[in-house]
Amino acid sequence: MRPSRLVADACCALLIAAAVFWLSCLVETPGTNGFSFGLTYQKMSVAPFEWRDLFPHRILLPAFAHLLGLDGARFYLAAHGSAALLLAMVFWAARRLGCDLVDSALLTLACGLGGATQLYKSHVGYPDSLSFVMLLAAALSVRNGAALWIFTLFGALAHEQVLFFVPVLLWLRRALAGADWRRDGAAAAAVVVAYGAFRWYVHDHAADDIPPSYYFGNGYFPLGFLGVLYLALVQVVLVFGVQLVALPFAYRHGAANPPAMVGGERRWQRPALLLYLLAILGIYLVAHDFNRFVNFLFLPLLWSWRELLRRGGGRGLLLAALVLQVLVSRYAVMPVAQHFYAPMVACNCLTGVPRDLQKLTTVVLPQVWPWVLAAALLLIALMAWGWRLGRDRNGDGATPPS
Numbered sequence: 001m002r003p004s005r006l007v008a009d010a011c012c013a014l015l016i017a018a019a020v021f022w023l024s025c026l027v028e029t030p031g032t033n034g035f036s037f038g039l040t041y042q043k044m045s046v047a048p049f050e051w052r053d054l055f056p057h058r059i060l061l062p063a064f065a066h067l068l069g070l071d072g073a074r075f076y077l078a079a080h081g082s083a084a085l086l087l088a089m090v091f092w093a094a095r096r097l098g099c100d101l102v103d104s105a106l107l108t109l110a111c112g113l114g115g116a117t118q119l120y121k122s123h124v125g126y127p128d129s130l131s132f133v134m135l136l137a138a139a140l141s142v143r144n145g146a147a148l149w150i151f152t153l154f155g156a157l158a159h160e161q162v163l164f165f166v167p168v169l170l171w172l173r174r175a176l177a178g179a180d181w182r183r184d185g186a187a188a189a190a191v192v193v194a195y196g197a198f199r200w201y202v203h204d205h206a207a208d209d210i211p212p213s214y215y216f217g218n219g220y221f222p223l224g225f226l227g228v229l230y231l232a233l234v235q236v237v238l239v240f241g242v243q244l245v246a247l248p249f250a251y252r253h254g255a256a257n258p259p260a261m262v263g264g265e266r267r268w269q270r271p272a273l274l275l276y277l278l279a280i281l282g283i284y285l286v287a288h289d290f291n292r293f294v295n296f297l298f299l300p301l302l303w304s305w306r307e308l309l310r311r312g313g314g315r316g317l318l319l320a321a322l323v324l325q326v327l328v329s330r331y332a333v334m335p336v337a338q339h340f341y342a343p344m345v346a347c348n349c350l351t352g353v354p355r356d357l358q359k360l361t362t363v364v365l366p367q368v369w370p371w372v373l374a375a376a377l378l379l380i381a382l383m384a385w386g387w388r389l390g391r392d393r394n395g396d397g398a399t400p401p402s
Helices: 003-027 037-044 060-067 072-096 101-113 115-122 128-140 145-158 160-177 181-205 223-253 269-286 290-308 314-331 333-346 354-389
Strands: none
Touching (some): 003 072, 003 115, 003 314, 037 060, 037 072, 060 072, 060 145, 072 115, 072 290, 101 290, 115 223, 115 290, 128 160, 128 290, 145 181, 160 269, 223 269, 223 290, 223 314, 223 333, 269 290, 290 314, 333 354
């Protein structure tokens, strides 16, 4: 690819990302102070290498903020800046995947109006946006094993949840780059060992961090896990909505003639999507923030909408989905959240103690089950719609690839 094209795409990525982030702020007003654990990362940014507070091992965002002079009270600028960086990366990825400028801008807008951007307007200071950036960078580096595993390690330094996606990355390396399983397995193991050594060092030098053992044997599983899952189900419908139809579409339709950058087998995305969903499920086995981890869906949605935009009417469907998403974000998300929040507060299950999350199933669910059922039925309907859209493998009226 010509250097001039790369420079032009980089400039467009920055401009489109800035515009999309501004538009997203008209829907959700960004906060200016750390929220909940975001305050912990904000405090860490002042002296990130002194290994203080609960999460000293999640050093990437606090360290970047510190090095850029955006620590302390200005930490929110680094947090929102990482969200804008994600949008720039999404545009860049869309261009690398063969999308034209219009479709690339639409895909960036889809990410900007979905949960991967909007949640962190209120959850200021969480490092998830930087995790998303590193995971997307790793996936785009599928033909360069060294770069892929370096991005994965950096992603783990933002938040260790990125390591749950190592099986997906191994599959992409094998399916799209023809990489050797043994060599890449060794590289993945080296990343995990390097991160483990770093985590051990930090834990040995930290005063009050949360040890890894906190996530196991704490009474969370299975009732707390089931409770978090039904909340995640409601959340995914609220923050992605009609965008979700692209997932079953891409699963059924398959990728006809993928761009050279991600060449390989016609149906590589089927096992990749399943592995990706299992990775998100795996995170929920040990972590409890139901409204955060579903946002990892931004990446398979990017790939899936790339396919759906090639079908006749794809742009119109995505535009309609985004308009509806704006309305839901403005007028539905908060009322629904408050409906669930009231019984959660009443039964005192939001103490931060994982065992107390069992009450989500035993106490809260009997009060909110009609809402959960409605969300489940809506999700099933969206999946069926997308499956039906993908029934024609030849792309009934599909637009030609860019």
